[in-house]
Amino acid sequence: MAAGSQAGPVPPIGGFFELHEPLGAVAGPRVLEALTDGRPFAAFANARSAFAALAAVFPNATLWLPAFLCVDLIDAAFRDRVRFYPVEDGFGPNLAAVEASAQADDLVLLVAYFGLPIGRRARDFARRRTDLRIVEDRCQALGPGLGPCSGYALYSPRKLLGVADGGVLVAPEGRPPPQPTVAADAEALWRAPLLRRADPRGADNARWHAANQAKEAAMRAGPEAITARSLAILAEASMAGLAGPRLANWRTLDARLRPWSALPPEPQAPPLGYVLKLPAEVRDRLLKALHAERIFAAVHWSKIAAPEAAFPREAAWTRELITLPCDHRYCEAEMTRIADRVLEVLR
Numbered sequence: 010m011a012a013g014s015q016a017g018p019v020p021p022i023g024g025f026f027e028l029h030e031p032l033g034a035v036a037g038p039r040v041l042e043a044l045t046d047g048r049p050f051a052a053f054a055n056a057r058s059a060f061a062a063l064a065a066v067f068p069n070a071t072l073w074l075p076a077f078l079c080v081d082l083i084d085a086a087f088r089d090r091v092r093f094y095p096v097e098d099g100f101g102p103n104l105a106a107v108e109a110s111a112q113a114d115d116l117v118l119l120v121a122y123f124g125l126p127i128g129r130r131a132r133d134f135a136r137r138r139t140d141l142r143i144v145e146d147r148c149q150a151l152g153p154g155l156g157p158c159s160g161y162a163l164y165s166p167r168k169l170l171g172v173a174d175g176g177v178l179v180a181p182e183g184r185p186p187p188q189p190t191v192a193a194d195a196e197a198l199w200r201a202p203l204l205r206r207a208d209p210r211g212a213d214n215a216r217w218h219a220a221n222q223a224k225e226a227a228m229r230a231g232p233e234a235i236t237a238r239s240l241a242i243l244a245e246a247s248m249a250g251l252a253g254p255r256l257a258n259w260r261t262l263d264a265r266l267r268p269w270s271a272l273p274p275e276p277q278a279p280p281l282g283y284v285l286k287l288p289a290e291v292r293d294r295l296l297k298a299l300h301a302e303r304i305f306a307a308v309h310w311s312k313i314a315a316p317e318a319a320f321p322r323e324a325a326w327t328r329e330l331i332t333l334p335c336d337h338r339y340c341e342a343e344m345t346r347i348a349d350r351v352l353e354v355l356r
Contacts, residue, residue, distance in 0.1 A: 019302070022347065023306060025167075026205075029170050032246075037247060039243070039246060039247060044166070045179050048182060051180075054193040054231070054233040056146075056165040058189070058231050059186075060178070061087065066187050070115050073111060074091055075096050077120075077323040079313075083314050095320060096122075100120075100123070101131065102131050104131070115142065117135075117141050118144045124151060145162045148164060151251060162179040163178055163179075164176070164177040173201070174198045189235075193235070198224060201223075250337060252279045255336050258336070258341075259335045261348075262347065266351060266352075269286065269287060269355060272284050282336075284309075284331070287331065292330070293328075304334070306331050307331070307334075309330060
């Protein structure tokens with residue numbers, strides 16, 4: 010039956026995660042085990058809180074951040090210490106300014122954009138500049154990053170599976186990370202994921218979407234810990250159960266949408282989503298068409314943290330990129346639905 014018939018609306022694809030459901034007996038490490046890799050860690054309510062806590066530990070350090078970065082990561086407490094560096098086409102960091110000007114004990118953030126590896130040059134830089142504190146932002150990535158001796162890693166698991174909150178800061182061996190000190194409001198954080206779980210066909214989409222928007226608006230950088238429910242899910246959920254379907258779905262989309270892809274044909278890791286790079290006016294038209302079909306593609310990001318005039322390439326990406334969902338909740342049928350609609354607009 011068509012959308013709006015007695016069978017109800019076509020189920021939505023994408024958007025924030027409902028409460029994570031166990032995927033059955035899947036072998037391999039659990040999510041928390043894979044992210045922390047046996048290293049000391051702290052689990053805050055969100056990634057911006059974890060990063061702000063780390064920045065506070067080093068109050069005299071300059072914070073070197075990529076220009077293509079979500080504005081929400083930057084807190085007022087350390088904004089005056091931030092310097093930006095460019096990001097090249099292909100989303101690799103241009104670290105020339107950092108190499109020339111960073112002082113010992115400065116903090117350098119390297120971002121694994123869309124879940125891709127940060128690249129050989131960035132890894133070589135991290136291993137060479139042992140005088141700097143390296144943080145790998147893996148908020149869009151599955152699995153470990155630089156390794157146990159290379160620096161800190163930052164994760165935001167609510168972007169990858171159905172937990173209401175979480176910002177996991179993994180530290181190098183022998184460097185205990187700063188810890189959260191108060192409990193978060195679990196009822197407020199879990200309201201939207203539970204509402205969406207109770208509405209699998211999205212008949213009450215407006216209600217759970219509004220609840221999630223309210224939750225996001227209330228997010229802040231603070232001392233709150235991850236909720237017990239989220240931490241328990243991370244300790245039990247299978248990493249392979251998330252990564253395998255995501256990569257398979259990405260490849261299904263890639264077989265039909267490769268001419269518009271912003272990512273390489275062999276991503277080497279499960280990407281956050283299928284990222285298209287389009288002229289701004291086409292991107293906006295596609296985004297509108299997909300949302301009309303209840304395909305909730307995302308924009309990363311609508312605004313960057315760096316001054317747009319100083320970083321025009323990174324600013325342009327906010328108008329050109331669109332991320333199609335391809336996570337473990339879906340299979341080939343949903344990917345076909347997405348690709349069909351995208352091609353209708355782009356051809």
